[in-house]
Amino acid sequence: MFVDTVIEDKALHKPVFLIGLSLTVLAIFFALNFTNTIFGEFLRPVIGAPTESGFFGRFAVSLVLTIIFVGNLFAISFFKLKVQVAIVWVELFLLFLAFAYSFDLKMSFIQSRIPLMISRGLFTTIYISAISILIATVIAIIGAIAKLSNNGFAYAISSFYTSLFRGLPLLLQLFLIYKGLPQLGFMVDAVPAAITALSLCYGAYMTEIFRAGIQSIPKGQWEASRALGFKFSLIMRKIILPQAIPIIVPPTGNQFIAMLKDSSLASVLGVWELMYLARTLGQRDFRHMEMLLTAAMIYWVLTIVLEIIQARIEEKYKQKS
Amino acid sequence: MNIKFDLNKATLVLTAALLSINMSAKAGVVYDYIKANNELMIATDANWAPFSYIDDDGEMQGFDVEVGREIAKRMGVEARFITPDWDVITAGNWNMRWDVSVGSMTPTASRSEVLNFPATYYYTPAAFAVHTDSPVTTLAGLNGKNICTTAASTWEMYLQGNLDMLNAPAFTYDVTPGTITSLKDGSMCADDTRLGAGVRNDGFIDSVPMIQGAIEAGYPIRFLGDPAFHEPLSLATDLGNDDPELDAELARIIAEMQKDYTLSLLSIQHFKNADGSSEDYTIAY
Numbered sequence: 001m002f003v004d005t006v007i008e009d010k011a012l013h014k015p016v017f018l019i020g021l022s023l024t025v026l027a028i029f030f031a032l033n034f035t036n037t038i039f040g041e042f043l044r045p046v047i048g049a050p051t052e053s054g055f056f057g058r059f060a061v062s063l064v065l066t067i068i069f070v071g072n073l074f075a076i077s078f079f080k081l082k083v084q085v086a087i088v089w090v091e092l093f094l095l096f097l098a099f100a101y102s103f104d105l106k107m108s109f110i111q112s113r114i115p116l117m118i119s120r121g122l123f124t125t126i127y128i129s130a131i132s133i134l135i136a137t138v139i140a141i142i143g144a145i146a147k148l149s150n151n152g153f154a155y156a157i158s159s160f161y162t163s164l165f166r167g168l169p170l171l172l173q174l175f176l177i178y179k180g181l182p183q184l185g186f187m188v189d190a191v192p193a194a195i196t197a198l199s200l201c202y203g204a205y206m207t208e209i210f211r212a213g214i215q216s217i218p219k220g221q222w223e224a225s226r227a228l229g230f231k232f233s234l235i236m237r238k239i240i241l242p243q244a245i246p247i248i249v250p251p252t253g254n255q256f257i258a259m260l261k262d263s264s265l266a267s268v269l270g271v272w273e274l275m276y277l278a279r280t281l282g283q284r285d286f287r288h289m290e291m292l293l294t295a296a297m298i299y300w301v302l303t304i305v306l307e308i309i310q311a312r313i314e315e316k317y318k319q320k321s
Numbered sequence: 322m323n324i325k326f327d328l329n330k331a332t333l334v335l336t337a338a339l340l341s342i343n344m345s346a347k348a349g350v351v352y353d354y355i356k357a358n359n360e361l362m363i364a365t366d367a368n369w370a371p372f373s374y375i376d377d378d379g380e381m382q383g384f385d386v387e388v389g390r391e392i393a394k395r396m397g398v399e400a401r402f403i404t405p406d407w408d409v410i411t412a413g414n415w416n417m418r419w420d421v422s423v424g425s426m427t428p429t430a431s432r433s434e435v436l437n438f439p440a441t442y443y444y445t446p447a448a449f450a451v452h453t454d455s456p457v458t459t460l461a462g463l464n465g466k467n468i469c470t471t472a473a474s475t476w477e478m479y480l481q482g483n484l485d486m487l488n489a490p491a492f493t494y495d496v497t498p499g500t501i502t503s504l505k506d507g508s509m510c511a512d513d514t515r516l517g518a519g520v521r522n523d524g525f526i527d528s529v530p531m532i533q534g535a536i537e538a539g540y541p542i543r544f545l546g547d548p549a550f551h552e553p554l555s556l557a558t559d560l561g562n563d564d565p566e567l568d569a570e571l572a573r574i575i576a577e578m579q580k581d582y583t584l585s586l587l588s589i590q591h592f593k594n595a596d597g598s599s600e601d602y603t604i605a606y
Contacts, residue, residue, distance in 0.1 A: 116379045182416035189418065190405070270367075270405035277375070280404075283508055284370035284382075286538035 012077040022070050029062035029069075038102070039065060103289045110290050113281050117291075121274035122298055128191065128273060129260045132198035136259075137252070139203030144210035145236070158207065165204035171265050173197045178269055194266035202259050206252060213248035214240060246317035253310035257303055274298060351558075352567040355420055360401050361393040362419040367404040368506045370534055371591045372425050384591040388442060389423035391583060392556075395574045407506065408473040411436075415559040421571060422557040425528075427475040430485035438487070438555040439568035440575035442584060443603045445528045446548030447476055449496065450511075453541045455518035460495040460546045466523035468498040469510035475552055476526040477503050484550070492550035496526075511535045514542055530592045530600070537593075553605070579603065 011017045034040065035058045040050030043064060047057040072091070076084050146158035165173065178193040188196065217240050225235040264275035278295030282288040355361050365373045365385050373383040381402045393400035403419045410422050413435025425445070428438035449468075451457050457466070470476040478484040480501045482494050502522050504510055510525035511532075518524075529548060536542060556571050558564065578584045589599040 112377050116375075116377070120379055179412075179414070182418075183414070187416060187418070190403075268406055269409070270403060272379075272404070276404075280367045280375050283368050284374040284376070284534075286508065286511070286535055286540060288508070288512060 010077050012074055018070070018074070021073075022066055025069055026062055026066040029065045030058060033058055034061050034065060100293050103293070105290050105293065106287060109282075109285065109287050110294050113277075113291065114294060116281070117274065117277050117294060117298065120272055121277040121295070122302070124191075124271060124273040125260065125263050125275075126302075128194055128198070128263045128266060128271070129256070132195050132202065132263070133256050133259055135195070135199035136203040136206050136255075139199060140206035140210045143203060143207030144214055147207060147211050148214060162204045162207050165200050166208075168201075170197060170201045170262055171268070173201055174265055174269065190266065190269035190271045194263065194269060194271060197265075198259060198263060201262075202255055206255055209251045209255070210244075210248055213244040216247055217243050246314075249317060250310070250314055253306070253313065257306050257310075260302065260306070261299060349564055349566040351417065351420055351562045351564040352570060354417070355396070355398055355567070358398075360399045361389075361396055361421065362401050362403055363389040363393070364403050364405055364410050364415070364419040364422045365389065365424040366407045366410065366506070367402075368407075368508065369425070369531065371530055384443075384587055385423050385425055387587050387591070388578075388584070389421075391578060391587075392421075392423065392571065392574050395577065396570065407471065410557075411473050413559060414561060417559075417562065420558070420567065424557070425554040426557045427489070427552040428487040428555050428557075429475065429478065430487060431478075432557075433487065433560070435560050436557045437560050437568055438557055439571040441488070441553040441555040441605075442575050442578070443588060444551055444553050444605055445530060445602050446551050447479070447526060448529050448532060448548045449524050449526050449545040450514065450532045450535075450542045451524035451545050452514055452516075452518040453543050455524065455545075457518070457523065457545065460549070463496045463498065463524055463545070465497070465499040467500040467502060467519075467521075468496065469502040469504060469513055469522040469525035471507050471510070471527070472503040472505065477501065479550060480526065486550075486552060489553055490551050495546075495549055507531050508535070511540055511542065515540045530602075533592075533594065 012021075035047075035050050035053060039061050040047070040053070040057065043057075043061055044050065047053040047060050050057060050061075053060070076087055079087065143158045143161060146154035147162070149155060168176075174194065174197040177188065177197050178190065181188050181193070221239055221243070222235065225239050230239070263273060266273055267276035267279065270276070274295050278291045279288075280291075282291035365381070367373055367375050367381065369383070369385075371383055373381060373385040376382045381404075386402065389402065390400045405418075407424075410424060411426065411432060413432075422436075425443075426432070426436075426438070428441070432438075449460060449463060451463075457463055468480055470480055475484055475486065479494070480496065480498050482497070484492075502510075502513075504513075507525070507527040508531075510522065510527065513521035514525050524545060526549065529544075532542070532544060556575065558568055558571070575584075584603045585601045588602045592600040592602055594600055
């Protein structure tokens, strides 16, 4: 929420806005045409066979959907903010469940494969991401310091590095490392290749994050430290980094969450991580949607957990500063 | 600075020298490595039921997988499976990441530029399939239509009119598609075809056992006409490795498995027809 003291009236409670919104929503529903979907089936008693209901059917379905949608918004607007958030979350989640349900999923199939997806797939995904983020962090610290230094070589190397690795798609880097390095005589297997590509790519992004974080510390801090006779490494460790880290942590958490999902690119090299198993386990029985949705839920839950952890860490640094 | 530069040069020359030694001394080196490591590393795409797939327990299963296990057993070593994408396998230059592909690969002239084909172990027909509601009834009906297939496959080469199979029965190009949609694997094509005739594609081409499996899984698709062509399917090794010892050993084992009907038995186990009868695909056409 914005930290603003002026809170305006609820837009939804102004008739003009309400009518305008209703008309817009009606137009959108009409354009999308839900007549031949499950909603048309519900209205069968009114509009007859959905496929033959024509303009009237299409309009009736759109109108009913609009009333449900706007009515729902209007009703929610009377609750307290926290309740509103909860209701909307539940509603959207139910919609997602309905979306999943519409595929006629075979639950027993999902149940029989979940243990493997977690024990093998999730485990691999997490350990690839965790190792990569550690290496990327080390690269980022070195890269940021090099990029801020007055040493021409260090600056040139680190700026070339960030430019190159932010400039290429991650998948391309993965192939360059996996296929290219062995031709130079360095054998890399699929998992090390994936970890290398992820570390280098995210290291480049995080170099920029670290650099920006260090640069955001006012010049006065440096001048004061120098005036006290501190040496560079001591200033860095004791003065600058402790202040920069609270600024660096939130975007770094974002990078980690993003990396967790980008590790799915390792699936093209045949690494049995979550995405690979999601694509492959449904093959024999031609039940692809089951596995894809299961993987989707696992990724999502994992991300929620990480978001909570990230919020905790941010909270901790907020208290400190 | 100068010293540093020279050092770099020296390492470069040394690396180049080592590399060239490696190249020339490779004969037999892969086979020795397999024996020494007591492990045969087999590449096979895991997205191809009933040829190779992952079962409920996370184990590789399927016809190709069982053939691979049997080869390793007869070689007296352990089998380990690696599951790279199909186009990564066909591209060659394996750099000893794996020793052999037991992945139903058809020997073609273009592939033989990077791969060796030591032994053909079975033969499958390739056929077109369309949605059950499709108005198309003959292969000629697919001319000018949008046909789906697997990238870097013999089926794609067939659609492009440049299928250069080696030692294969004669065939004719019966279909000239208007658009070729090349996807990662055959099941993605089947998923698109099931949406309806002409929605994302007008039909797809794949091996008969794969289409059979999709039909048995309840996909609304049907075979179109007779099989378009028959392809021999072979083991493959990396041409760059140049290891005649390994190739000879693989050829010997496959010949042995043909002789004692192991291959036929495996085929009958894994390949079923629409009426539930079994199919022995190991007999040459």
